[in-house]
Amino acid sequence: xxxxxxxxxxxxxxxxxxxxxxxxELIRHASIGAAAVVAAGMGAKTAVAGPARFMGREAKYTxxxxxxxxxxxxxxxxFDNIYIKRWGAANDTEVTVDHxxxxxxxxxxxxxxxxxxxxxxFFFLAPPAAYxxxxxxHKEIVEEVTRKRGKMNDLAFRSTYNPKxxxxxxxxxxxxxxxxxxxxxxxxxVGLKPTSxxxxxxxxxxxxxxxxxxxxxxxxxxxxxxxxxxxxxxxxSFIQNDRNQVVLNSKATREALKFGKALYDQGMSDEIxxxxxxxxxxxxxxxxxxxxxxxxxxxxxxxxxxxDLAAKIELLPIPSGPNGRIGLEHVMGCYVIWKFxxxxxxxKKFLADLETKYVGAFENSKFYNFPTWPRSVPNIKxxxxxxxxxxxxxxxxxxxxxxxxxxxxxxxxGTSNAAIDEMFNKFLIPQMFxxxxxxxxxxxxxxxxxxxQIKEIxxxxxxxxxx
Numbered sequence: 142x143x144x145x146x147x148x149x150x151x152x153x154x155x156x157x158x159x160x161x162x163x164x165x166e167l168i169r170h171a172s173i174g175a176a177a178v179v180a181a182g183m184g185a186k187t188a189v190a191g192p193a194r195f196m197g198r199e200a201k202y203t204x205x206x207x208x209x210x211x212x213x214x215x216x217x218x219x220f221d222n223i224y225i226k227r228w229g230a231a232n233d234t235e236v237t238v239d240h241x242x243x244x245x246x247x248x249x250x251x252x253x254x255x256x257x258x259x260x261x262x263f264f265f266l267a268p269p270a271a272y273x274x275x276x277x278x279h280k281e282i283v284e285e286v287t288r289k290r291g292k293m294n295d296l297a298f299r300s301t302y303n304p305k306x307x308x309x310x311x312x313x314x315x316x317x318x319x320x321x322x323x324x325x326x327x328x329x330x331v332g333l334k335p336t337s338x339x340x341x342x343x344x345x346x347x348x349x350x351x352x353x354x355x356x357x358x359x360x361x362x363x364x365x366x367x368x369x370x371x372x373x374x375x376x377x378s379f380i381q382n383d384r385n386q387v388v389l390n391s392k393a394t395r396e397a398l399k400f401g402k403a404l405y406d407q408g409m410s411d412e413i414x415x416x417x418x419x420x421x422x423x424x425x426x427x428x429x430x431x432x433x434x435x436x437x438x439x440x441x442x443x444x445x446x447x448x449d450l451a452a453k454i455e456l457l458p459i460p461s462g463p464n465g466r467i468g469l470e471h472v473m474g475c476y477v478i479w480k481f482x483x484x485x486x487x488x489k490k491f492l493a494d495l496e497t498k499y500v501g502a503f504e505n506s507k508f509y510n511f512p513t514w515p516r517s518v519p520n521i522k523x524x525x526x527x528x529x530x531x532x533x534x535x536x537x538x539x540x541x542x543x544x545x546x547x548x549x550x551x552x553x554x555g556t557s558n559a560a561i562d563e564m565f566n567k568f569l570i571p572q573m574f575x576x577x578x579x580x581x582x583x584x585x586x587x588x589x590x591x592x593x594q595i596k597e598i599x600x601x602x603x604x605x606x607x608x
Contacts, residue, residue, distance in 0.1 A: 186210065186240045188221030191229030200235040202487045207249065208264035208476075210240040211506065212438050219505035228494060234487055243363075243418070247566065253479065261482040262491065266363070266472040267565060268300045268550070268557035270310055273607060276477040277485060279309040285493040290514040297513035299550040300473050300557045305608060311475040314496050315510035318543040319367060319471035320456040322439045327353050327431045335432055338375060338400065338460045344431075345408020353431035355408045356424055358416040359401070359575040361568040363472070365416065368434035369570050370551065371469045373397045375462030380564065380595065385555040385608055387599055390592035393464070398577045398584035405578040414575055426450070434459065436471040437537070441507050444530050452532040456539050458547050468547040473557075474510065508537055511544050559607040560599040569594060 192200040211217050217240060225236040241249060243266055253259030254275050269276075279301070287293060297313040323335050330351070331344045345355050357372070358365035373379070377393035405413070412420070421433040426443055428450060433439065443451035459468035478488045495502065499517035502510050508525055512518045521544075525537040552561035564570075573591045576582040582590065602608045 188217075188225065188238045188240070189235065190221070190225040190238075191235035192233055200229070200233055202232070202234040202484055204229075204234050204236045204262070204484050204487045204491060205239070205260040206236065206262040206264070206491075207239045207241060207260040208262075209243045209246060209266060211509075213441060213505070213507050213509055216502070216506040216509070219501060224495075224501060228491065232487065232490065236491075257481045259479065259481075261478060261484050261488040263477050263479060265311070265475045265477065268311060268313075268473055268475050268562060269477060270303065270557055270559040270562040270607070271566075272477065273303060273306065273308060273310040273559065275480055276310055277480055277482075279312040279478065279492075282312050282489050282493050283309055285489075286496045286514055286517075289497050290516045293514050296470065296473075296548060296550050299553070299555075300470075301475060302556065303558065303607065304556060305558075305606065311477050312492050312496075313473055313475050313513045314492065314499070315474040315502065315506075316513060316544075316548065317436045317471040317474070317509055318511060318540050318548055319371065319434060319436055319459070319468055320539060320543050321432065321459055322425060322435055322454055322456060323432045324353065324425075324430075324453055325455045326453045327351065335457060335460050338372065338462045341432065341460055342400065342404055342407065345404055348431040349408045349410075351431075353429060354410050355404060356413065356421045356430040356433040357404070357409065358413045358421060359405070359571050359578055360414055360416040360420075361571060362416060362418045362420075364418055364421055364435060365413075365571040366565060366568060367469050367471055367551075369401070369574050371434065371459055371467065372401070372462070373570070374467040374469075374549070374553065375459065375464055376400065377462075377464035379554065380561065380570075381552055381555040381599075383554040385552075385558055385560075385599075387592060387596045389595055390588045394588045395584040396463070398574065398587055401574045402578045402584075414579070425454070437507070437509060437540070440536070441509075444532075448532070455533075456536060458539065458543050466547050467549060467553070468543065469551060469553075470548050473551070508540055511540075558602070559605075560595070560602040563598050563602070564595050 192198055221238055225238060229236045246265060250263060296316055301311040301313050302309050321335050327348060328334060328344065331347045333340045333344045335341050341355060348354060357368050376397040378391060378397045380389050382388050421430065421435055422439050422442060424430040425433055425439050426446060440451055440454050443454055459466055476492055478485055482488055496514055496517055499512040503512060503518045522541040525540050526535055528537045531537050550557050551565060552558060569591055573587050577584055577587045599608055
């Protein structure tokens with residue numbers, strides 16, 4: 142097993158996807174030796190801050206946190222070297238932060254639950270509704286932040302609150318807008334802009350012929366999940382309605398699937414069926430892709446690695462479809478406090494304090510982490526407008542518009558619930574699109590088949606009283 146290191150300082154790719162195994166299966170398989178896994182850290186990189194380290198004495202409290210290695214190295218440096226030092230000293234607490242790869246999050250969470258031991262605070266990249274019985278009700282933290290910063294946004298509420306059980310199963314500190322990233326030079330040659338899915342389909346054959354295909358994954362990974370579910374909503378296709386009832390088998394779903402096949406046939410390559418979460422970033426940075434749905438990881442990485450290319454990559458809201466323009470968050474940053482956490486009191490205070498003063502997180506994530514309480518970061522629009530690195534100037538201004546108008550929760554117009562969580566982790570939507578694109582199913586067959594599969598998942602969770 143890898144040994145832990147001190148504060149991480151190397152670049153990472155963001156938004157890495159989840160494994161295809163369900164949480165229930167992971168918990169079962171992780172039971173044997175789970176305690177050893179928890180102790181070993183699964184190759185985690187560790188930062189420690191607080192009185193025990195900096196004042197030469199034992200702290201009154203200890204707090205253990207685990208979260209992903211952020212794609213923006215500056216965020217982890219700020220969090221590890223500045224934020225937890227100050228917070229730990231102010232609260233007489235030794236804070237330990239373990240950073241793990243995003244792809245390790247599902248297995249690590251399952252191992253801690255199986256062992257009923259681990260960290261006080263655990264971070265997920267999407268709403269972990271299936272773990273509701275293993276976590277505290279985070280209502281107290283929500284109320285504390287709301288008292289100081291006003292109402293949380295609707296996206297965060299729908300992503301962390303279960304209206305069936307009346308419980309906040311997570312605390313969302315941030316969400317990540319998911320813009321369209323496109324090459325202005327290549328699209329300029331075609332004479333179009335990716336403002337609509339119709340334009341994307343019209344431009345795709347010409348872009349592919351130029352050696353620069355469109356890049357929307359149909360693989361078992363996070364980016365494919367988000368991009369395809371958002372595309373569906375632009376066509377009026379939804380997994381569930383506002384009453385959390387499955388409605389996938391619809392004319393709109395079949396139209397979205399037809400579009401996906403046409404876009405693959407005319408403007409994409411076979412690589413999309415085996416993409417990893419970093420693939421669209423890598424392909425765009427290599428100068429190969431003309432279009433991708435992703436967070437600002439692409440542009441921020443380009444600014445560091447290839448400034449000339451960065452100046453050619455612009456951002457837009459998700460293209461509009463027959464049902465308008467409806468997008469999803471790229472990731473939803475959700476912290477949970479386990480029921481078996483040893484220091485629930487300080488864990489609650491840490492999360493409330495983090496969100497209440499979120500400017501440092503927003504700025505050091507390079508506008509990746511948007512606050513779920515809008516008043517936690519004043520003047521967001523002006524901040525993104527004035528980014529000193531952006532070329533052309535003002536490139537990131539559109540993020541404020543995307544965050545406010547076009548970013549919805551997974552499971553919209555319903556809530557993010559345990560059934561949606563399981564469906565998400567099994568990557569059923571990318572599989573459905575891939576089977577149609579590859580000619581393995583017709584749109585009619587795919588819509589019906591996956592509607593049945595998802596309804597079965599919902600029946601299971603309804604029986605448990607969670608939906």
